[in-house]
Amino acid sequence: MPLADTPEYSLARPRTSPLAPPPQYSRLRADDPISRVTIWDGRLSAWLVTRWEDARAVLGNPAFSSDQTHPGFPGHLPDLPPLPHGFFANYDPPVHTTMRRALTREFMIRKIDALRPGIARTTSRLLDGMSRPDAPVDLVKRFALPLPSLVICDLLGVPYEDHEYFQDRSRVFVDGTATGPQFAQAWEELNAYLLRLLATKRRSPGDDVLSRLAEQVDTGTVTERDATDLAVFLLFAGHETTANMIALSAVALLRNPDQVPRLLGGPDEVVNAVEELLRFLSIVHSGLRRHALEDVTIGGVTIPAGEGVIIAGNVANRDPGIFTDPDRLNLGRADARRHLAFGYGIHQCLGQPLARAELQIALPELFRRLPGLRLAVPIEHVAFKKNTIVYGIEELPVTW
Ligand code: HEM
Known part of the structure; x- marks a missing residue:
């Protein structure tokens, strides 16, 4: 098919519900689950994968590379x-394996469980500071942004006082409208910041x-x-994700x-409720991006070597x-954990x-402490992040 006739994969497509993917992509999942799309204003074509089985097949296959330096990689x-x-x-x-290994211990469940009392205290303190609204x-x-930000700063050993500096730069990483030079500048500044901090930690560790x-x-x-690169990624991933999940x-x-x-x-109901929210909201709404290193057949379609793939999780x-009545939020759903949100x-x-x-x-505590929580503006006036790589909300006026 000529490129000009290929549909464009765009984040800003109209949605019928602010909490659901644009309906066009659900139609593709039914009719043409591995389809040709274009990105970058029609300059590049890629394959869009929209079915659960096919998404897993691509993500689990080493023939699909994450290396953005491949010519024609369908980057954001x-x-x-x-x-x-x-x-x-x-x-x-093997570079990824070595780098990931350097952090695996830090995110083991037992280690993270030890952080729970601290997370609960921070949650409580932020909610205390929000009582009795007169506006x-x-x-x-x-709440939604400071909580993960305080937690990741504490975990990494980054001073929270600097949060405006690194939040501003992290925001550029998920801004689908940022220019290449803006991205590169944010990347360099955050790298320089964390390189300095690493040097300080080498002298006086905590x-x-x-x-x-x-x-x-x-x-x-x-x-x-590599250490700086890991730290940059953690700092950025630590807030631009959970913060959006809390607000949404x-x-x-x-x-x-x-x-x-x-x-x-x-506790079991809460665990399941969060899995269902992760599935239902799937905040990484811009697709995971890969490059085929060899010809691979997925779901009956052969993706030729050298072509890009976008996995619409x-x-x-x-x-x-896979999921019964998938457009319904059902916190009691038995199979919610099969989601690909991560x-x-x-x-x-x-x-x-x-x-x-x-x-x-955070979520049960928010609703327990503020049982009268409600939006302070009509839903149509809520500023959803349309052009960002991670879906979310800019500002959420509430009252209770
Ligand atoms: C609800 C919140 C989050 C969601 C939905 C989410 C989603 C994702 C997804 C979909 C990927 C896979 C990217 C790919 O395959 O190309 C990923 C990777 C990653 N995430 Fe998260 N994330 C969340 C929170 C976090 C947090 C809090 C951290 C760290 C503090 C984090 C750190 C990472 C790292 C380091 C990777 C890269 C792993 C690798 O390449 O081996 N994420 N995340």
Whole structure:
């Protein structure tokens, strides 16, 4: 098919519900589940994968590379200048394996469980600071963003006082309209910031991830460059994800108040409720991006070597072949945990135990402490992030 006739894959497509993927992609899942699309204003074509089985097949297959330096890689930005060093998630084995190993211990469930009391205290303190509104309160600014930001700063050993500096730069990484030079500048500044911090930790270590990375640099397990790269990724991934999940979950629950009691139930119900919110909202709505290293046949379609693939996890997570009545938020859903919201395969989200802990603590506490929580503006006036790589909400005026 000539490129001009190929549909464009665009984040900004109209949605019939702000909490569901654009309907066009659900139609593709039914009619043409591995379809040709274009990106970058029609300049590049790629394959869009929308079914759950096919998404897993691509993400679990080493013939699909995450390395953005392959010519024609379907990256989020068209004009990205070559960076002196990449993003951790964009490496393939064996480099990726070594880098990920440097962090695996930090995100083990037992280790993250030890952070739960601290996360609960921070949640409580932020909610204390929000009581008795005499005017609408922005839930993003007062709760959804500071919570994961405070937690990741503490975990990494990054001073929270610098949060505006690194939040501004992290935002550029998920801005689908950023220019290549803007991205490169944010990347360089955040790298320089974390490189300085790593040097400080090498001189005076603390009980934090950066200090332990600095120690691994000293023992030669990772290079200083790799340690900085890992730290940049963690700092950015630590807030641009969970913060959006908290804000979107609040809206999803306010629109489905019959579901709130399940969130306030026992520990197992809370765990399941969070899995369902992760499935239903699937905030990484811009697709996971890969490059075929060889010809691979997926779902009966041969993707030729050298071509790009976009895995639409948000569409796959509503595949009716896997999830019954997938467009319904059902916090009691038995199979919610099969979702691909954290990806699948070797790049599956490293921070998922942390994200889960934060959501399992923050969301029930928000609704328990503020039972009268409601939107202070009509839903049509809520500023959803349309052009960002991670879906979310800019500002969420609420009252109670
Ligand atoms: C609800 C919150 C989150 C969601 C939905 C999410 C989603 C994802 C997804 C889909 C991937 C796979 C990317 C790919 O395959 O190309 C990923 C990777 C990753 N995430 Fe998360 N994430 C979340 C929170 C976090 C947090 C809190 C951290 C760290 C503090 C984190 C750290 C990472 C890292 C380091 C990777 C790269 C793993 C690798 O390439 O081996 N994420 N995340």
